[in-house]
Amino acid sequence: MLPAVTGFVSTFDKTSGWRGPLFATGLNNSVKVTGMPGPPGRWYFRNLFRSNSLGAGISPPNNCRMRNLSIFAALLVCAFAAVSAAQDNRVFDWTPANSETIPLEPASLHAGRIYHPAAGGGNMHVQIDSRYPVTVAMVWADEWDAAMRNPEGSPNFSFLCLKEHVTSSIYECHLPSERAMILTFRDERKPQKPVVATIGAVLGPGARPFMSLNDLHIQYYSWSCVNNCILPEFHWRRILNEKYEITPAPKVYSLMTPDHDDQELNVKIKSPIPLTVALLPSQLADQVYDKTVSLSDALGKTGCKERGVQSMSFHCSFNVANGTQTLLILPDIDVSGHKKANVEVETVKCVDHCELLPPPPNP
Numbered sequence: 001m002l003p004a005v006t007g008f009v010s011t012f013d014k015t016s017g018w019r020g021p022l023f024a025t026g027l028n029n030s031v032k033v034t035g036m037p038g039p040p041g042r043w044y045f046r047n048l049f050r051s052n053s054l055g056a057g058i059s060p061p062n063n064c065r066m067r068n069l070s071i072f073a074a075l076l077v078c079a080f081a082a083v084s085a086a087q088d089n090r091v092f093d094w095t096p097a098n099s100e101t102i103p104l105e106p107a108s109l110h111a112g113r114i115y116h117p118a119a120g121g122g123n124m125h126v127q128i129d130s131r132y133p134v135t136v137a138m139v140w141a142d143e144w145d146a147a148m149r150n151p152e153g154s155p156n157f158s159f160l161c162l163k164e165h166v167t168s169s170i171y172e173c174h175l176p177s178e179r180a181m182i183l184t185f186r187d188e189r190k191p192q193k194p195v196v197a198t199i200g201a202v203l204g205p206g207a208r209p210f211m212s213l214n215d216l217h218i219q220y221y222s223w224s225c226v227n228n229c230i231l232p233e234f235h236w237r238r239i240l241n242e243k244y245e246i247t248p249a250p251k252v253y254s255l256m257t258p259d260h261d262d263q264e265l266n267v268k269i270k271s272p273i274p275l276t277v278a279l280l281p282s283q284l285a286d287q288v289y290d291k292t293v294s295l296s297d298a299l300g301k302t303g304c305k306e307r308g309v310q311s312m313s314f315h316c317s318f319n320v321a322n323g324t325q326t327l328l329i330l331p332d333i334d335v336s337g338h339k340k341a342n343v344e345v346e347t348v349k350c351v352d353h354c355e356l357l358p359p360p361p362n363p
Contacts, residue, residue, distance in 0.1 A: 091227035094125045097220045104134070104187040104214040112183035112218060114141050117175045124175060126183070127219040129168045133188045134216060137162040138173050141180035164188070187214050232260070233352040240327070240345035245338060246273065250330040252289055254282055256347055260357055261319040264348045265304075267327065268313045271341035274332040278305035279316055285326035295330070308332060320360050 102110050115124050115138075128136060137159040147155035160181065161173030165188065175181050240253055256265070269277055276295070280288070280302050287293035299305050304316035318325060327345060350357060 088231065089228045090225045090231065092223055093226045094221040095224045095226060097222045099217065099219045102185070102216040102218065104130075104132075104185065104216050105191075106187055106189035106212070106214075107191045108187050110185045110216070111144060112185060113220060114180055114182050115175060116180050117178050119178045121174060121176045121178070123172065123223070124183070125170065125172050125221045125223075127169075127221070128166055128171050128185075129217045129219075130166060130185075130214060131216075132214040133165045133167055134214070135162065135164045135186040135188055136166050136171050137184055137186075138175065138181045139184050141182045144182050144184075183218075185216060185218075187216075189214070230353055230356065232350050232354055232356050234260070234348045235351045236346050237349045237351075238344065238346045239349075240343060242344075243340050243342050245340050246271065246275075246331055246335050248331065248335055250289055250328050251343075252285055253327040253329075253343075253345075255279075255325050255327050255345060256349075257324045258318045258320050258322060259350050259354065262317050263319075265316050265318065265325075266313060266346045267316070268344040269306075269309045269329070269341065270311050271309065272339050273335070274308040274310055275329055275341065276305070276307050276332055277309050277312075277314075278302055278328050279318075279325050280328055281322060282324040282326040285328050288328060298328075320358075 100112075104110060112126075115122075124138075128134070138161050139157050139159060143155070143157050147153070147157070160175075161171075163169070163171060239255060244251060256263075265279070267277060267279070269275060276299075278299055280298055284293065284298050284301060288295055288298045304314075304318075306312060306314055327343070329341070329343065
């Protein structure tokens, strides 16, 4: 029998976890690893090419969802993306997802699920129950993958959220960036027999001596909505797109009645001459058209207006209480000849689950 190889344990960095070179030797599926948390000893890598390890690629069902609020901000700024303008009273919590039970041999190291956080990082949450104590830590997935692609080399793992002597515990970790990480477990028992070989032997065939197994159960969780989960859905919709001939009389378009508060509306104008463009309550716009109210008085009652417009896009928002809105356009100078202007209007409208919107106020 070959003599055992003596290794070393790297120093501990409180900021980033355990870091330092790892040295591994062993026979068959056994590996001696140094530079890992815990006392020096021989560890056994298990299931290096299971579907939840990086050895054979990433399987979509093993990619756990991350709690991260930045994904919602990204959706809100996408043009024509679905947005929610109603009050968001959804309740979120950790809910059970998949689970697995792993038989661990003494000193073996097991790779669990791979986590892919969104930009800015995210959180993970699992329940761990083990017959014998285990050490749990997160490892960068690319470092693990590199070690599997180069089994004869010296792996260099950086550990995050290291937790030792776990038998029954909720394990949580904040993953700092979108860089993928993998959940790892090490059986803290010493191997029953000294075994020496290279990491390459892990990938090859060969019998292993029988060792008592540690039943490790992992319950994965996802951050999910648990109450008030259905909300009205809103999309951008074009409600006007027209080229019209400019005349001295005001051009009037009855556009919409807001279906929710802070309903957004975008107006685009292209004209050969300067125009005044305003969004007015329909009743007020009718009075301007009938000349019972002056344009200057009407414009003083709205904040959604632009003067001297020839090529512009401007944005307004309205509440349900504002009532039906009318777009009013008229030239700022005398009109001669046949001149045409283009007007386009878009708004965010409820397209699904609209019955959940609050009822409009009584007039």
